[in-house]
Each structure stands twice: as C-alpha cells, then as structure tokens.
Amino acid sequence: SLASNILYPVETESRELRTLHGLWNFKISPLSNQLIGFDEKWYTVRFETLGDYWKMPVPSSYNDVSTNSTIRDYVGWSWYQYEFYVPKRWTDDQLNVFLRFGSVHFKSIVWLNGQLCVDHEGGHLPFVGDATRFLKYGEPNLIVVAVNNTLRPDTVPQGYTKFPNNTYKYPNGYRIYSHEFDYFDYSGINRAVHLYTTPKSYVCDITVLTSFENNYSEGVVDYKVDICGNNVSQCNITLLDTNRNIVVESNTCSGQLRIPNVIPWWPIMSGKQHIAYLYTFQVKTNNENSDYYRMRIGVRTLQWTTKELLINDEPLYLRGFGKHEDSIIRGRGYDDALSARDFYLIKWLGANSFRTSHYPYAEETLQQADSEGILVIVESAACNLRIFGPDVMKFHKGVMTEIVNRDKNHPSVIMWSLANEPYNNIEVSVPYFRELYQHVRTMDPSRPITFVNSQQIQNAKAIEYMDILTLNRYSSWYSDSGHLELIQHQTYNELEAFTKKYNKPILLTEYGAGAISGLHSLPETMWSEDYHVTLLQEHFKTFDSLILNKIPILGEMIWNFADFKTPQEYIRPGLCVKGLFTRERQPKMAAYVVKTRYDTFRNNS
Numbered sequence: 001s002l003a004s005n006i007l008y009p010v011e012t013e014s015r016e017l018r019t020l021h022g023l024w025n026f027k028i029s030p031l032s033n034q035l036i037g038f039d040e041k042w043y044t045v046r047f048e049t050l051g052d053y054w055k056m057p058v059p060s061s062y063n064d065v066s067t068n069s070t071i072r073d074y075v076g077w078s079w080y081q082y083e084f085y086v087p088k089r090w091t092d093d094q095l096n097v098f099l100r101f102g103s104v105h106f107k108s109i110v111w112l113n114g115q116l117c118v119d120h121e122g123g124h125l126p127f128v129g130d131a132t133r134f135l136k137y138g139e140p141n142l143i144v145v146a147v148n149n150t151l152r153p154d155t156v157p158q159g160y161t162k163f164p165n166n167t168y169k170y171p172n173g174y175r176i177y178s179h180e181f182d183y184f185d186y187s188g189i190n191r192a193v194h195l196y197t198t199p200k201s202y203v204c205d206i207t208v209l210t211s212f213e214n215n216y217s218e219g220v221v222d223y224k225v226d227i228c229g230n231n232v233s234q235c236n237i238t239l240l241d242t243n244r245n246i247v248v249e250s251n252t253c254s255g256q257l258r259i260p261n262v263i264p265w266w267p268i269m270s271g272k273q274h275i276a277y278l279y280t281f282q283v284k285t286n287n288e289n290s291d292y293y294r295m296r297i298g299v300r301t302l303q304w305t306t307k308e309l310l311i312n313d314e315p316l317y318l319r320g321f322g323k324h325e326d327s328i329i330r331g332r333g334y335d336d337a338l339s340a341r342d343f344y345l346i347k348w349l350g351a352n353s354f355r356t357s358h359y360p361y362a363e364e365t366l367q368q369a370d371s372e373g374i375l376v377i378v379e380s381a382a383c384n385l386r387i388f389g390p391d392v393m394k395f396h397k398g399v400m401t402e403i404v405n406r407d408k409n410h411p412s413v414i415m416w417s418l419a420n421e422p423y424n425n426i427e428v429s430v431p432y433f434r435e436l437y438q439h440v441r442t443m444d445p446s447r448p449i450t451f452v453n454s455q456q457i458q459n460a461k462a463i464e465y466m467d468i469l470t471l472n473r474y475s476s477w478y479s480d481s482g483h484l485e486l487i488q489h490q491t492y493n494e495l496e497a498f499t500k501k502y503n504k505p506i507l508l509t510e511y512g513a514g515a516i517s518g519l520h521s522l523p524e525t526m527w528s529e530d531y532h533v534t535l536l537q538e539h540f541k542t543f544d545s546l547i548l549n550k551i552p553i554l555g556e557m558i559w560n561f562a563d564f565k566t567p568q569e570y571i572r573p574g575l576c577v578k579g580l581f582t583r584e585r586q587p588k589m590a591a592y593v594v595k596t597r598y599d600t601f602r603n604n605s
C-alpha cells in the first residue's frame with residue numbers, strides 16, 4: 001500500500017474518478033479448507049465458472065445481506081470479485097491509475113487481472129495501490145479481493161481463536177473465536193472503492209497547521225505539499241474563500257500563507273455569528289502536465305490546560321455522544337443517506353460533538369463534520385486491549401500513523417483517542433501508552449491525546465501521561481442497578497476525585513441506560529424509556545453542580561447516539577439499546593429530553 005498517498009480522491013481538471021460500486025460476486029472458503037481460494041487461484045477465475053457464489057453489494061458489510069447464517073457469522077477468508085472496463089484514453093503514458101479502498105475489514109489482498117496489486121491489514125482505514133500497469137484499457141478487467149476478518153492478539157482490535165480439547169462438549173477440531181468488544185464485528189468491503197487517475201507527477205500529500213496573529217485578525221496557514229513522481233519544479237498554491245475568490249497565493253510547495261481578515265472555523269452554535277468557515281486550499285503542480293488538487297480547510301487553534309480545552313482561545317464544552325457506524329442490512333457499510341440523516345439528527349438535538357467509538361469513521365463523515373461544525377474525537381480501533389507487547393505495539397503504532405495521516409487536516413478533529421477501555425490497571429500498560437502517546441505527539445503537535453478509561457480511579461495507570469481524562473461510567477446501570485438515587489452522589493464524587501488526583505480536566509465519554517423503544521414503566525424500571533430519561537436527568541443535575549463548583553469538566557457524551565448491533569449474548573436483545581434514537585433513526589423519549597438540555601447550552605453560549 002502506498003502509505004503517504006492517502007489524500008481523499010477527488011475529481012479535478014487533471015484527475016478522473018470513478019467508483020466500482022455495485023453487486024460483486026462473493027464466495028466464502030469452508031472453515032475446514034481456509035486456503036482453498038489460494039490453492040485454486042480464485043484470483044484468476046470468474047466465480048461464474050466455479051459456482052457456489054453469492055451476490056454481494058459493495059460497499060456494504062457482508063454479514064446481514066443474505067439469509068445465510070454462515071455468512072452472517074463468517075470469520076475467515078472470503079472472496080469478492082467484479083468485472084469492469086476503464087476507458088482507452090487512460091492508457092496515456094502520462095497518467096497513473098490508482099485503486100483505492102476506503103476500508104476493508106480486516107485484512108485484504110487485491111488482484112487485478114490475476115496480478116497482485118495491493119494488500120493491507122487493519123479495518124476502518126483507506127489504502128491505495130498503483131493499478132496503472134495491471135489494468136487492461138478498453139477490455140474487461142477482473143478485480144478480486146480476498147478478505148480475512150480474523151482478529152488476533154497482535155492486531156488492533158484483538159481477537160482470540162481457541163480449539164477446546166473437551167471432546168465431550170465440542171467435536172474434535174471445533175473452533176471458538178472471541179473478542180472482548182461488545183459491538184458486532186461487521187466485515188467485508190465497508191467503504192468506497194475508487195479508481196482515479198493522476199498525472200505522472202502528482203500531489204500525494206498535504207499537511208496544514210493553522211494559527212492566528214494580530215489578535216485573531218490574521219490567519220496563518222503553515223503548509224507542506226508532497227509531490228510524488230518525477231520532475232517537479234514548483235507548486236502554485238491558492239487559497240480561495242467560499243465565493244471562490246482568491247484570498248492569498250504562493251509559489252512554493254511548503255511555506256506559509258497569511259490571511260488578512262481571516263474568518264475562523266468555529267464549531268456549530270458556539271454563539272455570536274460563528275460559523276464553520278472553510279477555505280479551499282488549491283494546489284497546482286507547476287510543470288507541463290499539471291496536477292490539480294483541492295481540499296477544504298478551516299483556520300482554528302486548539303489549546304489545552306489543566307482546566308480547559310480551548311478552540312480559538314474560547315473554552316469548549318462538549319455536548320454529544322459516542323456513535324457507531326451501524327445500520328440494518330448494510331451493517332458498517334458507508335451510506336450517504338444514513339450519514340446525512342445522522343447529521344440532521346445531531347443538529348436537531350443541538351449537539352456539537354461525537355466520538356468515533358470504537359474505530360475511525362468514514363472520511364465522508366469527517367468532511368461533513370468539517371462543514372457542519374461538529375467536533376470529533378477520533379478513536380482508533382483499539383477497543384478493550386488486554387494483551388500488551390511488542391507485536392501489538394507495532395500494529396497499534398501503524399494504525400495511529402494511518403489515522404493521523406488520513407485525518408490530520410480536518411478542523412473538526414479535536415482529539416485523538418488511542419484506545420477505548422484498555423486493561424489499564426496493569427503495569428505493562430504504562431510503558432505501552434507512554435510510547436504510543438509519544439508516537440502520535442511526534443506526528444501531530446496540535447491536538448490533545450487520550451485513551452478512554454473505565455477502571456476505578458485507584459487502579460488506573462498510564463492515564464496520568466495523557467493530556468485529558470476521559471471516563472466511561474455506568475452508574476445505576478452496570479453498578480447499583482436500579483438505584484437512580486445514587487447517580488448524583490457517585491458521579492460527582494468520582495469526577496471530582498479524578499480531576500483532583502491528576503490535575504487534568506475530564507470528559508465523561510460514556511454514560512447511559514438501555515431502553516427498549518416503546519417500553520414504559522412508572523415508577524421507572526430498567527430497560528424502560530422512563531428509566532432512560534430519569535437516568536440522564538440525574539446525570540444532568542450532577543454536571544450542573546460540577547460546573548457550578550468549577551470542577552474542570554469538559555463535557556458530557558451519552559452512550560449511544562443510536563441502537564446498534566451486538567454479538568449474540570444473553571445480556572442484550574441482539575442490540576445495544578442505549579441509543580437516543582432507534583436503529584431506524586427515530587427518537588426515543590430520551591432524545592427530546594437531551595434536545596431540551598443541549599438547546600439550552602446552545603442558547604446560552
């Protein structure tokens with residue numbers, strides 16, 4: 001995979017772009033013969049000639065599309081293929097053609113016309129292969145993708161395969177596969193597949209870092225443009241405002257732009273006339289066959305202290321939730337309609353933020369967050385890490401590198417979360433997270449870094465080396481179930497103690513209750529919508545007294561935005577039902593209560 005070549009594919013006067021979306025052919029290999037596809041060279045044959053294949057949409061997870069439980073629960077090598085044409089004009093020897101996957105879960109190997117083009121391991125992140133010499137121009141092309149979603153102790157996230165030797169309970173050779181995170185591990189080609197052309201010398205990376213001078217009247221954009229390929233002389237950089245008027249220009253591939261009377265990027269509804277203003281950063285390579293690339297950027301700063309997180313020097317209070325990429329049928333498959341609906345709901349609630357629990361979300365989602373002014377905490381897929389060692393560290397560092405490379409230029413991204421609920425009550429987690437923190441800090445000096453805690457305060461380790469405290473806490477749900485009267489007491493004490501102990505501000509990244517839509521009970525009992533509402537309201541009272549007493553709390557994030565699918569287990573009815581919205585994205589009673597609160601913040605700021 002071309003690691004630094006990860007700019008989102010766009011169409012410009014020098015680039016053509018097409019997607020390979022549609023119904024692909026799909027095969028799974030029997031668990032007893034996992035390597036059959038490699039032995040029989042499935043990457044060279046049309047599945048029509050092999051038989052025993054399904055139709056599978058791309059992009060989509062494969063799990064919930066068919067009626068077959070083997071496919072739903074499949075863990076192992078599955079195979080996708082598709083036939084397509086590319087235009088003859090792409091044979092031009094002045095062009096590159098790149099093949100780009102937004103994400104394939106989890107490991108993938110990609111062949112074009114029987115030849116290995118690219119491979120990648122790690123879900124939720126894009127990768128690119130150079131397809132130029134593998135394609136047949138003006139003839140049918142066969143793309144084959146082998147996908148393996150088996151997680152291991154050295155991957156992020158971790159998974160475990162066991163072969164129990166109790167033959168009384170399990171047949172010989174029976175495989176038990178497990179992981180600790182509690183969301184369904186949707187697999188397959190989950191995001192966009194693009195083919196795009198570029199000139200031989202082309203823009204392959206851009207890094208911007210923004211700041212202000214002269215009392216916020218002047219914007220400063222420090223930038224670096226990487227050009228790949230041969231014979232590049234120079235760059236023409238142009239910054240355009242929303243009316244496409246030129247604001248400032250430059251002739252160097254790296255340097256500084258100064259914007260007089262800058263319009264800063266602000267999160268939604270942060271009072272006054274603030275808007276999420278985006279400029280267009282335009283690059284033109286200055287040679288015979290120029291490449292053009294455009295990217296939207298926002299000018300804003302972030303700072304953090306022992307008490308606050310500030311954007312453009314103003315303190316932030318986050319009102320949001322954790323989400324999932326999850327919906328019926330397509331699972332984790334990216335869908336514009338669903339994504340747009342979610343942003344309408346976020347705005348309807350008056351929320352200003354979410355965390356990409358528990359993995360990096362689609363690039364299209366972050367682009368929309370940039371233009372809507374929604375703040376995002378980007379989390380890696382390290383959910384419930386419990387084994388720490390050099391192998392998983394190597395993988396985890398690679399994942400963080402890919403995340404920062406992909407998301408570094410989004411004004412909406414305000415924090416990196418290295419992990420969710422790792423086993424950080426053990427000593428080995430300390431050097432692990434310190435090293436990982438340093439790795440990310442070296443790549444990005446501009447954003448706070450954390451990992452999300454769940455352990456008791458007295459046992460938490462490594463957290464003191466993070467910039468900001470984050471905590472998931474289920475008072476009156478997983479602990480003291482049914483005791484709504486304890487929420488204020490417990491939450492207040494814990495958040496106060498935590499901030500005092502570490503002298504850092506805290507963000508409650510998860511709290512909530514399961515509520516089955518339509519289930520009511522007065523007085524409240526667990527699983528009813530009524531209990532859900534009261535539990536949230538008790539937390540609201542706590543947050544208000546923390547704020548009143550100047551305990552440094554950075555915000556409140558409810559678990560979860562919407563109901564989402566979980567593995568089969570007896571503590572949940574197939575879904576985690578802690579959503580403010582149902583899985584169909586309709587409001588539960590609690591959504592109205594949250595809207596009232598979040599609207600109050602909006603009106604007071």
Ligand code: GCB
Nearest residue numbers: 182420421454472510576578
């Ligand atoms: C947590 C996890 C989240 C779960 C949630 C729950 O602490 O971070 O992934 O979904 O609890 O509902 O159990």
